[in-house]
Every structure is written in structure tokens, then in C-alpha cells.
Amino acid sequence: xxxxxxxxxxxxxxxxxxxxxxxxxxxxxxxxxxxxxxxxxxxxxxxxxxxxxxxxxxxxxxxxxxxxxxxxxxxxxxxxxxxxxxxxxxxxxxxxxxxxxxxxxxxxxxxxxxxxxxxxxxxxxxxxxxxxxxxxxxxxxxxxxxxxxxxxxxxxxxxxxxxxxxxxxxxxxxxxxxxxxxxxxxxxxxxxxxxxxxxxxxxxxxxxxxxxxxxxxxxxxxxxxxxxxxxxxxxxxxxxxxxxxxxxxxxxxxxxxxxxxxxxxxxxxxxxxxxxxxxxxxxxxxxxxxxxxxxxxxxxxxxxxxxxxxxxxxxxxxxxxxxxxxxxxxxxxxxxxxxxxxxxxxxxxxxxxxxxxxxxxxxxxxxxxxxxxxxxxxxxxxxxxxxxxxxxxxxxxxxxxxxxxxxxxxxxxxxxxxxxxxxxxxxxxxxxxxxxxxxxxxxxxxxxxxxxxxxxxxxxxxxxxxxxxxxxxxxxxxxxxxxxxxxxxxxxxxxxxxxxxxxxxxxxxxxxxxxxxxxxxxxxxxxxxxxxxxxxxxxxxxxxxxxxxxxxxxxxxxxxxxxxxxxxxxxxxxxxxxxxxxxxxxxxxxxxxxxxxxxxxxxxxxxxxxxxxxxxxxxxxxxxxxxxxxxxxxxxxxxxxxxxxxxxx
Numbered sequence: 330x331x332x333x334x335x336x337x338x339x340x341x342x343x344x345x346x347x348x349x350x351x352x353x354x355x356x357x358x359x360x361x362x363x364x365x366x367x368x369x370x371x372x373x374x375x376x377x378x379x380x381x382x383x384x385x386x387x388x389x390x391x392x393x394x395x396x397x398x399x400x401x402x403x404x405x406x407x408x409x410x411x412x413x414x415x416x417x418x419x420x421x422x423x424x425x426x427x428x429x430x431x432x433x434x435x436x437x438x439x440x441x442x443x444x445x446x447x448x449x450x451x452x453x454x455x456x457x458x459x460x461x462x463x464x465x466x467x468x469x470x471x472x473x474x475x476x477x478x479x480x481x482x483x484x485x486x487x488x489x490x491x492x493x494x495x496x497x498x499x500x501x502x503x504x505x506x507x508x509x510x511x512x513x514x515x516x517x518x519x520x521x522x523x524x525x526x527x528x529x530x531x532x533x534x535x536x537x538x539x540x541x542x543x544x545x546x547x548x549x550x551x552x553x554x555x556x557x558x559x560x561x562x563x564x565x566x567x568x569x570x571x572x573x574x575x576x577x578x579x580x581x582x583x584x585x586x587x588x589x590x591x592x593x594x595x596x597x598x599x600x601x602x603x604x605x606x607x608x609x610x611x612x613x614x615x616x617x618x619x620x621x622x623x624x625x626x627x628x629x630x631x632x633x634x635x636x637x638x639x640x641x642x643x644x645x646x647x648x649x650x651x652x653x654x655x656x657x658x659x660x661x662x663x664x665x666x667x668x669x670x671x672x673x674x675x676x677x678x679x680x681x682x683x684x685x686x687x688x689x690x691x692x693x694x695x696x697x698x699x700x701x702x703x704x705x706x707x708x709x710x711x712x713x714x715x716x717x718x719x720x721x722x723x724x725x726x727x728x729x730x731x732x733x734x735x736x737x738x739x740x741x742x743x744x745x746x747x748x749x750x751x752x753x754x755x756x757x758x759x760x761x762x763x764x765x766x767x768x769x770x771x772x773x774x775x776x777x778x779x780x781x782x783x784x785x786x787x788x789x790x791x792x793x794x795x796x797x798x799x800x801x802x803x804x805x806x807x808x809x810x811x812x813x814x815x816x817x818x819x820x821x822x823x824x825x826x827x828x829x830x831x832x833x834x835x836x837x838x839x840x841x842x843x844x845x846x847x848x849x850x851x852x853x854x855x856x857x858x859x860x861x862x863x864x865x866x867x868x869x870x871x872x873x874x875x876x877x878x879x880x881x882x883x884x885x886x887x888x889x890x891x892x893x894x895x896x897x898x899x900x901x902x903x904x905x906x907x908x909x910x911x912x913x914x915x916x917x918x919x920x921x922x923x924x925x926x927x928x929x930x931x932x933x934x935x936x937x938x939x940x941x942x943x944x945x946x947x948x949x950x951x952x953x954x955x956x957x958x959x960x961x962x963x964x965x966x967x968x969x970x971x972x973x974x975x976x977x978x
Contacts, residue, residue, distance in 0.1 A: 332449050332479050333472050335407045336430075339364040341468040342410035345429070348869045350387075350418050351891050354378070354395060355876060357408040357431035364406065366433055372401035373433065374876075375885055382817075382890065384568070387420030388522050388590050391463070392453050396432035406433045407449065409471060411463060427463050428453070451525040452478040507536060507600045508552050508560045512543035512567035513586045523566045523589030530593035536601070543571055562600030563608075564589065570638065570702060573608070581608035632734075638702035639695040639733055640827055646694060647830050648926040650687025653679050655924035655931045688834055692720040692729035699733025704740035704767075707759060711736035711767035718775040724783035726831035727790075731779050732771065739774075740767040787835075802839060803913040809840050810847025810912020810950070814904040817851060817886045817893060830925050842922040843912030845884055846946050849928055850911050851904040852881030852888030853947065854954035862959035881951075884928035899961040907954020915946035 342360045347353045354377055362370045376397035380386065387393040408431040415425025430449065452458055452475075461474045509527050513519035524540045531538035541552045552575070557563070562580030565571060566589030573581065582599045589596065599605070657664060657680045661671035665680035693716035700712025715732030722728060743766050747758060754762075812825035826848075829840035856877035859866045873891075880888030893900040920942035924931040932943045 332407070332452075332475050335405055336409055336449075336472070336475060337364070337406070338468045338472065340366065340406050340408045341471055342408065343465075343468060343471075345410040345412045345416075347412070347872075348414075348416060348867075349873075349891060350381075350416065351873045351876065351888075352869055353393070353410065353412075353416055353418065353426075353429055354381075354431075355873075357395070357410055357429060360408045360410070361406055361431065361433050364408075366404050366406040367401055368403045369401035371879065371883070373397060373399060375880070375883065376401065377431070378880070378885060378888065384585075384587060385419045386519070387418035387426050388519065388587075389420050389424065390454070390456075391415070391424065391427040391459060393418045393420065393426040393429050394432060394453075394519075394522075395429070396434070398434040398436060400436045402433045402435040405435055407431065408433070411465070413463060428459060448479065448482050448521075449475075451521055452482045454522065454525040454529060506560050507531070507538050507562050507564065507597060508556055509538060509540040509564040509589070509600075510543065510552070510567060510571050511540060511586055511589055512569050512571050519568075519586045519590065523586050526590045526593045527564065527566070527597070531597055534594070534597060536597055538597075543567065543569070561603070564596045564600050566596070570705070572705060574705060576608050578607050578609075580605055635699050635702040635734065635737065636730065637823065639697075639699035639730075640823060642698040643691050643695040646687045646691050650683040650691070651833070651924035652927050652931065653683030653687070655922075655927060657683070658923060689720070691830075691834060692726060693717045695726070696729045696733035696736065699730065700736035700740065703734065703737025704744070707744065707763035707767065708737045708740040710764045711740055711771040714768050715771045715775050718772060718780065719783070722775065722780035722784060723787065724780045725787040725835055726827070727787050728775070728780060728783040731783060732775055735774060735779065736767060736771040739770050743767055743770075803917040805839060806843035806847075806912035806914070806916035807909040808912075809843040810850075810915075811905045811909030813844055813847040813886060813912075814851050814908035815901065817890050817904075822848070822886065826925075833923075833925055838921045838923055839916055841925050842915055842920050842943070845922055845926075845928070845931070846915045846920070846943060846950070847908035847912040848886040849881050849884050849947055850908040850950040850954060851886055851893075852877040853951040854881075854904060854907050854958065855889050855892050855900075856881065857951050857955035858959045858962070861955055862962065865959060865962050865964055867965065882929040884926060884931075896962070899958060903954050903958035903961060906957055907950040907952075909950075910953055911946045911950025914949055915943055918942035918945065920946060 340360055342356055345353055345356050347356050354374065358367075358370060358374045358377065361367050361373070367373050376399040377395050380397055381395065385393075386395045408429075410429045410431075412425075412427055412429075415427050416429075418426035418429075420426050430453070432449075455478065458474065458478045462471060465471045465474060509524070511520045511523040511527070513523075520542050524542050527540055528538060539552065539556055540550060542549045554575075557575055557579065560579060562582065563576045565573060565576075565581060565583045566586045567583075568586045573583070580600055580603060582596050584596065657676045660673045660676040661669075663669035663671045664673040664676035666672060667677065693713045696716025696719065697709050697712035700708035700715070712733050715736045716729045719725065719728030719732045724731075740763060743763060744758075747762055750758075809825050809829060812821045815821040825840075825844055829844040832838075832840040856874045859871050859874050859877075863871065870892075877888050889900070889904060893904070920939045922931060922939075922943065932940060
């Protein structure tokens with residue numbers, strides 16, 4: 330498929346009026362919506378912002394490729410816009426972005442679409458293409474430039490594929506040869522930009538390279554056993570889990586995918602440095618000097634990485650199950666109970682799907698993916714079993730987290746102990762030896778060693794939460810609410826959210842109430858500050874008032890991130906005060922939200938007697954945060970006013 334089948338005249342916005350990141354996103358999303366490519370503008374925009382909260386899609390070299398792969402997309406498409414003046418897009422190279430390609434991919438998109446998107450990511454690495462696009466004066470000229478680059482890229486790919494096929498067999502033994510694997514969470518843009526950055530730099534350095542991409546369409550250009558055998562070193566530039574055991578004994582450099590784009594020369598040099606300690610197959614934990622990533626990553630960051638892998642994979646269950654349970658309350662507080670006069674058969678089935686299915690899987694999935702992050706696929710089964718035993722053994726999230734780490738590191742130990750087995754038994758390891766031994770030992774340790782104390786601790790914490798009242802419960806709301814606003818999606822925010830979900834699964838809604846209300850405050854407060862202190866904000870900033878209200882009411886705290894990034898000293902303390910106050914007021918007034926996500930929809934779906942308390946808490950918290958931020962924020966300088974006026978002429 331050609332790129333111009335996805336990038337068409339009606340998805341080109343040309344010269345953007347936006348002067349900040351959120352404005353660019355708004356314009357491009359609106360362009361896609363006008364072209365009929367979306368069925369839910371709000372959901373798609375939310376997905377774009379969620380992707381940006383993971384890491385910026387401003388990849389440097391003046392390019393930004395915001396993207397999302399969601400059901401809100403009706404037809405796969407690419408929107409284009411440009412800004413000659415440049416926009417601060419928080420790019421990896423800290424330079425303004427001039428070219429913007431927004432990729433809209435539907436869930437389960439065809440491989441041909443994914444190939445076209447991958448090709449686009451590659452051709453944007455060409456400086457001449459970028460310059461031509463910046464200077465293009467019409468949609469027709471943009472399409473002509475892309476078409477020409479598409480033709481050249483297709484010819485170059487065919488030539489490179491032929492070279493790749495024979496590179497290993499024809500390379501001399503003393504000729505440098507390295508491998509690379511690139512992968513990003515969505516597998517659409519960064520995966521291929523890292524690939525092309527590494528290939529271009531290797532060509533400049535006269536180093537042969539083969540790059541495997543782990544994209545949305547699966548693994549392409551797979552590294553063979555012969556490739557790995559002949560290679561000097563391997564670069565793994567990935568933000569998601571990739572198989573690394575196959576690189577045992579090689580010089581391995583493990584870094585985020587963005588580093589593959591930003592510093593390819595340094596990575597290639599590291600991969601060829603034979604003085605470094607060779608990689609030992611431990612599924613992402615290569616020892617003190619095994620890889621560039623581990624040289625930088627301490628124990629705390631390693632634990633956090635594994636934990637977040639579990640959390641990110643359990644969240645779809647949390648959100649889906651929680652919202653279905655909240656919908657049930659629209660039928661009545663006891664509509665799911667067959668013994669109640671309010672019983673509704675449909676509501677009962679929704680409750681069963683949400684509570685008895687989705688919520689029952691949360692802890693096993695959390696533990697399973699923690700174990701998989703540590704020990705690859707062999708650790709997954711043991712993690713699932715350990716998590717299930719934690720759930721049925723009453724040790725809850727505490728036991729589930731312990732189970733995940735226990736299963737992961739037990740599996741690593743089993744792999745090490747069996748590494749000396751005869752080669753003839755190698756095929757039995759992943760299918761028989763690893764799963765049987767890891768499940769057995771994890772299960773026994775969970776039942777006899779972990780569950781008794783973890784269950785006691787879990788029940789002690791829950792009983793402590795249940796007994797909180799008055800000042801104590803308001804203090805809980807203050808702490809949880811404030812944590813949601815410290816980094817708006819970072820470690821503190823995630824820690825508060827996971828704790829709150831854990832309490833909700835055990836029947837205590839107080840923490841999630843404070844977390845959701847505290848998380849809704851920052852975007853609402855930012856928008857309110859712009860209404861109250863209008864003269865302190867530029868016209869472009871005030872253009873985000875409505876989007877911030879929408880994101881805040883939808884419990885998308887990330888809507889406030891652009892303001893926090895631009896002015897953290899004033900924004901973050903203001904938001905922490907407002908969010909903490911809102912959490913404290915909500916719990917003090919007896920508000921109770923019965924679902925872990927959904928914002929205003931879930932609040933209105935809960936027991937109606939609690940709605941007013943929740944709204945009061947949000948309004949007071951947002952107004953207080955808005956006033957503090959507005960008073961702290963200095964007036965616009967004359968230069969800022971003139972720049973804003975010039976941009977809007």
C-alpha cells in the first residue's frame with residue numbers, strides 16, 4: 330500500500346495555527362474527524378494524549394508523529410500539518426518541531442496499512458524530504474513529495490532486503506557486523522524510526538547491520554541463529570519486552586527505543602566494544618555490566634519496570650470491569666442481587682462480567698506479567714498460578730505482587746540450574762521442564778510461605794482502612810489526592826492508583842474515590858485558571874480551556890502535563906494542594922465511587938446520594954488550585970503578548 334492512500338488531500342491541514350503541543354494535536358485530530366476517519370473524536374484524542382504521556386512522539390529533527398491504534402478509528406489514515414515557526418513539542422532533541430504526521434490506526438489494522446506507516450517513518454529520516462515538506466505550499470505538493478519518496482524507499486527496501494539476505498554469509502570474519510532489535514509500545518512509529526536511524530549511522534561508519542523490528546504487524550526481518558552467531562554485538566532499543574535469551578554471550582546494549590533515534594553512533598560503538606562483559610541470558614537482567622541500560626538502571630528502577638509491566642497489562646481489566654460494575658448502579662444499588670426487590674437480570678449479568686470475571690483476573694494477570702517481564706515466556710505460567718493463589722488465598726494485591734517477582738526469579742534460577750543439561754533435552758525445557766518446575770515451586774511457596782503473612786498484612790491494612798473515619802479518612806484522601814497530581818501519570822501517580830484499585834477489589838472504595846477526584850482536578854483547575862486570570866494566558870493557551878475541561882471530567886490527568894512541563898514550580902504545588910483538598914473533602918463528606926475509571930460518567934453512575942459530595946469536592950479543589958496557580962503565575966511579558974498577536978494575524 331502506498332502512503333498516499335492513507336495521507337490524502339482531505340487529511341492535510343498544511344500551515345498550523347497552533348503554537349503549543351496540545352493545539353497541534355487538536356488541529357490534526359479535527360482534520361481527521363472532518364475527513365470522516367474517526368467514529369469517536371474524544372476517545373481518539375484521549376488515546377493520543379495517553380501515548381504522549383508514555384513518552385513524547387516528538388522524535389527530533391523537526392518531526393513529531395503522534396499516533397494511536399484504537400477502535401475510535403473508522404478508516405486508517407495519516408493527517409499532516411506543518412509549522413515554519415516551529416512548535417515546542419517536548420522533542421527528544423529539545424528542538425522545535427516543524428512537521429507533524431498524526432497516524433490513526435484501527436484496532437486489528439491490516440498489515441498493508443502497517444507497512445505503509447513503517448515506510449513513512451523511514452522516509453522522514455531523509456533531510457531532503459523534510460526540507461521539501463517544510464517549504465511545500467499546497468496539499469498537492471505535499472502528496473507529490475511523499476509519492477516520490479515512497480517510490481525511492483520501495484526501491485531501496487528491495488535492494489536492502491537482498492543485501493540483508495546475504496550479509497552474514499558473505500561478510501568476512503574480521504569485518505564488523507552488528508544486529509539490532511527495535512520495538513515501541515504501539516509498534517507504529519518509533520520502532521521504524523529507530524531502525525532507520527541505526528541503519529543510516531551504520532552506513533556512515535561502514536559497519537554492517539541487520540535490524541529486526543517488533544512492530545504492530547509482528548516481527549519483521551527476524552534475526553536468525555546464523556545472524557546472531559556471526560555478529561559482534563546486539564543493540565536492543567525497545568520500550569516493550571523482547572526475547573533476549575537468544576543473545577547469550579554477545580555484547581548486548583539495552584536502551585529505550587528513543588535512544589536508538591537519538592544516539593545511534595554511541596550505541597553502535599558500544600555494541601562493538603569487546604571489553605564489556607558479555608550478556609548472560611537472564612531475560613532483561615544481565616548483571617552489573619551486561620548492557621548499557623543496566624549500567625544506568627538501579628535495583629529500584631528495575632523493580633519499578635517489572636511492576637509497571639504488570640500494572641499496564643492489568644489496567645484494561647480494571648477499567649472494563651470497573652465501568653461495567655458502575656453501570657449496574659444505574660439500575661439500582663442492589664439491582665445485581667437476585668434476592669433484592671430491585672433485581673434486574675441484565676444488571677446481574679453485567680455485574681458478573683465485571684466483578685466475577687474481569688476483577689477475578691486482575692491479580693493473576695498482574696503477577697503473570699511481572700513474572701514475564703523478569704523471565705520471558707517461561708515465567709508467565711508460574712506468575713499466573715501464583716497470582717491466582719494469592720487471590721484465592723486472601724493475600725490480595727500484596728500477595729499478587731510478591732507472586733509475580735517470586736515466579737520470575739524462581740524461573741530464572743531454574744533456567745540457570747538446567748543450563749548444563751544435555752543438548753538433546755534442550756527442546757523439553759520451554760515446554761516441560763520450565764513450566765512444571767516453576768509452577769510447582771511457586772505454588773508451594775505461595776501456599777506455605779507467602780500467603781499466611783501476606784494475608785495477615787492484607788487484612789490488617791484493609792481493616793485499618795475500614796476503621797478510618799473523621800480526620801483520619803480525610804488525611805487518607807489528602808495524601809492519595811495529592812499523589813495523583815505530583816507527576817500526573819508518573820511513579821507517584823501510578824503508586825496511588827494501584828493502591829486504590831487494590832483497596833477497591835477488596836470492597837473499600839475510599840482510596841479510589843480520592844484518587845479519581847484528585848486526578849480530575851488538575852486539568853479542570855488549569856482551565857478554570859485561564860477563565861479567572863485571562864490576561865495572564867496567551868490566546869493559544871486559552872484555546873485549550875474546553876479540551877482541559879473535557880479531559881478533567883474524563884479523569885485524564887495528563888491534560889495538565891503541558892502546563893506542568895512549562896512551569897513546574899508554580900503548577901505542580903498548586904495542583905497538589907487542589908487535588909489533595911478535593912480528595913480530603915470527598916472522603917470527609919462520605920463520597921463513594923465504585924469504579925476505578927470513567928470520571929464524571931462513573932460518578933453519575935454511582936449511588937445518587939454520593940454525587941453531590943463528589944461534585945462539591947471537585948469544584949472546591951479545582952477553584953482553590955486555579956486561584957493559587959493564577960496568583961503565582963506572572964503577567965505576560967510584552968514580548969509574549971506581541972508573539973501571541975503575531976501568531977494570530
